[in-house]
Amino acid sequence: MKKIWTLIRKEWAEVFKNRFVLFTVAFLPLLFTALPLIILYVSKSSGDFSDAIAMSDLPPQFLDMCDGLDASGCMQYFIVSQFMLLFMMVPMIVPITFASYSIVGEKTTRTLEPLLATPITTLELLTGKALAASIPAVVATWLSFFLYMIGARLLAVSPGVLGKLFDPLWLSAIFVVGPLLALAGVSIAVMISSRVTDPRVAEQISAIFVLPLIGLFVGQSTGLIFINEQIILWMAIGLLVLDFGLFAFATQLFQRETILTRWK
Amino acid sequence: MDNSKMIVLEGLSKAFGQVQAVDKLSFSVQAGEIFGLLGPNGAGKTTTIRMLGALIGPSAGDAWINGYRVGHQDQDIRRSVGILTEAPGLYDQLSAERNLEFYAQMYAVGDMDTQIERYLKMLGLWERRHEAVGTFSKGMRQKLAIARTLLHEPNVLFLDEPTSGLDPQAARMMRGFIADLKSDGRAIIMCTHNLDEADRLCDRIAVIKGSLLALDTPTALRRKLFGRTVVFHLSESDGRFAEVISRFEFVQSADMVDNKLVVGMDEPEQHNPELIRVLVEAGAEIQFVGELRQRLEDVYLQLVNQEN
Numbered sequence: 319m320k321k322i323w324t325l326i327r328k329e330w331a332e333v334f335k336n337r338f339v340l341f342t343v344a345f346l347p348l349l350f351t352a353l354p355l356i357i358l359y360v361s362k363s364s365g366d367f368s369d370a371i372a373m374s375d376l377p378p379q380f381l382d383m384c385d386g387l388d389a390s391g392c393m394q395y396f397i398v399s400q401f402m403l404l405f406m407m408v409p410m411i412v413p414i415t416f417a418s419y420s421i422v423g424e425k426t427t428r429t430l431e432p433l434l435a436t437p438i439t440t441l442e443l444l445t446g447k448a449l450a451a452s453i454p455a456v457v458a459t460w461l462s463f464f465l466y467m468i469g470a471r472l473l474a475v476s477p478g479v480l481g482k483l484f485d486p487l488w489l490s491a492i493f494v495v496g497p498l499l500a501l502a503g504v505s506i507a508v509m510i511s512s513r514v515t516d517p518r519v520a521e522q523i524s525a526i527f528v529l530p531l532i533g534l535f536v537g538q539s540t541g542l543i544f545i546n547e548q549i550i551l552w553m554a555i556g557l558l559v560l561d562f563g564l565f566a567f568a569t570q571l572f573q574r575e576t577i578l579t580r581w582k
Numbered sequence: 583m584d585n586s587k588m589i590v591l592e593g594l595s596k597a598f599g600q601v602q603a604v605d606k607l608s609f610s611v612q613a614g615e616i617f618g619l620l621g622p623n624g625a626g627k628t629t630t631i632r633m634l635g636a637l638i639g640p641s642a643g644d645a646w647i648n649g650y651r652v653g654h655q656d657q658d659i660r661r662s663v664g665i666l667t668e669a670p671g672l673y674d675q676l677s678a679e680r681n682l683e684f685y686a687q688m689y690a691v692g693d694m695d696t697q698i699e700r701y702l703k704m705l706g707l708w709e710r711r712h713e714a715v716g717t718f719s720k721g722m723r724q725k726l727a728i729a730r731t732l733l734h735e736p737n738v739l740f741l742d743e744p745t746s747g748l749d750p751q752a753a754r755m756m757r758g759f760i761a762d763l764k765s766d767g768r769a770i771i772m773c774t775h776n777l778d779e780a781d782r783l784c785d786r787i788a789v790i791k792g793s794l795l796a797l798d799t800p801t802a803l804r805r806k807l808f809g810r811t812v813v814f815h816l817s818e819s820d821g822r823f824a825e826v827i828s829r830f831e832f833v834q835s836a837d838m839v840d841n842k843l844v845v846g847m848d849e850p851e852q853h854n855p856e857l858i859r860v861l862v863e864a865g866a867e868i869q870f871v872g873e874l875r876q877r878l879e880d881v882y883l884q885l886v887n888q889e890n
């Protein structure tokens with residue numbers, strides 16, 4: 319345990335001095351905070367929400383969730399919730415960059431060999447690397463979630479709608495599903511890291527695995543899929559299993575010798 | 583197994599695909615010994631050290647470090663050895679002290695601060711401990727890497743080209759440092775391309791090129807290949823003196839080169855007095871007598887070229 323924590327602290331001390339990584343960790347969450355706020359602001363100043371989209375355009379499942387809101391509030395809620403999924407993507411995308419650099423990066427700077435010479439176990443090593451990558455991403459997401467909430471309240475949304483966003487559905491999406499997604503992203507990055515020799519390649523390949531989630535977002539927007547408590551619950555359970563599987567597999571794949579000696 | 587043998591190799595081999603990098607190496611190293619691993623580029627020195635340090639697994643054969651078997655008790659091996667890797671591999675963004683702290687914690691060093699201070703001072707880096715390693719010169723990095731190797735006081739050390747990139751003064755300091763490490767009863771394997779250094783520092787030397795070409799003390803290696811040579815400096819050149827001497831059975835060769843009589847034989851300690859007497863009787867005036875030391879470089883080149 320102590321070694322894992324030592325490794326995490328080293329990672330942070332080191333990786334955060336890499337401007338590129340710092341940029342990804344900070345930029346994406348900030349972008350995903352600012353973008354919806356701008357859209358909210360623009361659509362608000364261009365008139366009442368209910369003018370923008372007709373109630374009949376909303377997916378019927380959604381209307382059930384508008385319980386206690388008037389038509390305008392329901393519309394606001396719809397728009398704001400569209401962006402919530404973005405916050406679930408952030409913790410998955412951000413740590414991929416981080417993890418790619420922290421493993422393959424150590425190889426290219428030749429610090430991996432002395433590190434692997436120490437009595438750190440592969441599990442400790444990967445756990446440390448995975449946590450070091452996930453924690454900042456998750457924290458950054460949570461911070462931007464709160465920024466988003468505050469911004470949404472100030473710019474556009476009524477207190478009733480905001481209250482809706484603080485219900486278990488969205489809270490568990492952000493605080494449970496988010497971190498689980500982060501771990502999934504990291505496990506994928508770790509797996510790919512042990513097979514490639516260039517951090518940029520690792521990052522790009524890993525990004526491909528994030529596409530399904532982006533698909534989910536697009537599906538949500540067009541009303542194909544709708545997020546509700548049940549889906550969140552199943553997602554959480556599914557992700558938990560997936561995370562365990564992925565991480566166990568990543569640990570299996572990570573052969574100390576292979577990652578040290580493979581150069582093509 | 584003999585306890586004083588801290589490093590034992592038995593037919594240790596490593597293949598990378600088609601390339602047989604290390605081929606059936608067998609030798610052992612005991613406590614208080616510096617063992618030199620010599621060989622041309624690509625001879626398999628680094629690969630051997632990586633196997634012994636449990637970084638990569640052998641493809642055949644066995645090795646034991648402190649009684650732990652390579653490939654079976656790798657964690658125990660990693661705990662008890664120190665490896666100076668070919669590249670220093672330090673974290674450039676972090677300070678010298680922070681680098682060492684990280685490794686001290688990885689090796690669970692008990693008295694971390696004392697150890698770090700001790701080695702930083704010993705290697706002359708204490709004043710600059712707060713500076714980022716990225717700003718360090720090559721030699722400073724090498725010294726810091728050596729400090730990292732020693733923090734946990736391993737009794738087996740693998741040093742891959744410890745003086746590469748050091749200026750003559752720093753290299754001398756490093757050699758003195760390594761010699762001191764040996765006197766603490768450690769077993770040390772050292773790779774180097776500096777034959778003079780190997781000659782001075784190593785108790786025994788193995789010349790490898792994939793497989794083992796020769797293994798002995800530096801002195802014995804010289805003798806085995808070249809025999810021993812004694813030079814008599816005379817006041818005048820005269821072919822007659824070489825003739826006089828050639829009559830002895832123990833004299834393998836005798837040549838007059840300018841005013842020097844160069845004699846090849848096995849045991850000069852025993853035969854020199856007699857030769858001197860005969861030469862004087864034959865009218866030679868002897869100015870000096872000395873042994874011609876073959877440079878280890880010549881030995882090495884001879885060995886490595888024989889292979890081709």
Ligand SMILES: Nc1ncnc2c1ncn2[C@@H]1O[C@H](COP(=O)(O)OP(=O)(O)OP(=O)(O)O)[C@@H](O)[C@H]1O
Nearest residue numbers: 579580598601603622623624625626627628629630
């Ligand atoms: N990761 C690797 N993958 C494939 N082949 C390798 C690898 N590492 C080493 N080799 C091969 O193994 C052989 C021995 O290499 P090694 O690095 O052990 O040599 P060395 O004696 O340390 O050389 P040098 O004096 O240049 O440091 C070489 O032919 C090299 O190409």
Ligand SMILES: [Mg+2]
Nearest residue numbers: 627628629668
């Ligand atoms: Mg080498």
